[in-house]
Amino acid sequence: MTLKLFTLLLEAALKTLGISLVSIAIGFVIAMLLSAAIQSGKSIYLLPARLFISFFRGVPLLVQLLLIYTLLPVIGINVPGIVAAIVGLSLCTAAYQAENLRGGFASVPRGLVEAADVAGFNGIQTFLRIRAPIALRLTFPALVNEAIMILKASSLVSVVGIIEITKMAQDLASSTYMPIPIFASAALIYFVINSAIALLGGYAEKSLKGASA
């Protein structure tokens, strides 16, 4: 295990990090839309949102990625592999994040929502300014957990040929014939990134608590 190999792994780790962060961000936006659909209480919005959440939480991510890879060209969309990978990860994490947010939305005090109504906020304003920020603050620890899950899950996009850290490790392991040090280094890099996310998340959580007090 030379320094050069480790540097290659670190470079690939940047790609892993990039894919994960973008997917979490897009997933968050979709999760908010799903939450809005569920909050609306109208079955035209509610049922598709429920179906979406159930499907993406019920099917292995690997199968979702394969499905998106196969489906996109069939319906005439030709995108680079990395876009398909990000789409897959985003849709999956959106379903999980929406499920987390559901708990948060359920614990928004009714009085606050009523007060917003009385103050003349319309439904969208109440959602954006009252419900969503409170739900987000309440479910922040779950969001940090989800970020860690997605970082680990992003290893699966290696299967569809994206050269992130897992794929890089696989290629290096087969070309150098040293699987143990290389996969162990890859594991170490994942572990360090995840620990950093957990640590930063902990700090952010504390400062959020400070802000609400």
Next chain:
Amino acid sequence: MMFDPQVIIQKLPEIGSGLFVTLWLWVAGVLGGVVAGFIVATARRFGGFVVNTLLGAVVEVLRGTPFLIQIFLLYYGGPFVGLMLDPIPCGLIGLTVYSAAYYSEVFRAGYASVPHGHVEAAECLGMTRLQTIARIQIPEMALIVLPPAINLAIILLKESAVLSIITVPELTATVSAIGSQQYAFLEAIFVLAVTYWIIVELTDRLGRQAEKRLSRLRFSKA
């Protein structure tokens, strides 16, 4: 490209055998993980500082790294340390170790949820530690532990699809192979997704039923 169910119907026996491998790997992995996880959680609770710290570090590493990397280490790295494993035993060991790490955390929370006074009361009555665990701590934590344990089982079912990458002939591997042999990718992956979805939904329902039963049992005795 037309959706042609004929391909799938012809290959039902093969799909069935893949499903069978997935199901038994899953059940064995979960059961093994529950037993090993409980032992780890118990050892961490009663084994003193050194045991707790060491096992805690192992659990953190297993939880902080992707399952795929762990499987690669075991499957490709194993032969270098004299551990030649076929795909299926390798998958089973990998799945069990991975699930044990997560289940140990579930049981750790379970132990923490049992009121200290109950354990002290058991000690005062002269129960041994094993008796206390079997008669007080396990029954009391059961209701707390069940929902996350079911959730974890569902996560592990989905994680088992990853084993297709090291050529374990489970559902994902079998069905995607059929897809590429028959040029019926979309049909194959559609069947795959729906099959997993059904198993997950069923497990979820079953889990909720079990939860209801358990809570009735518990409160009727109280």
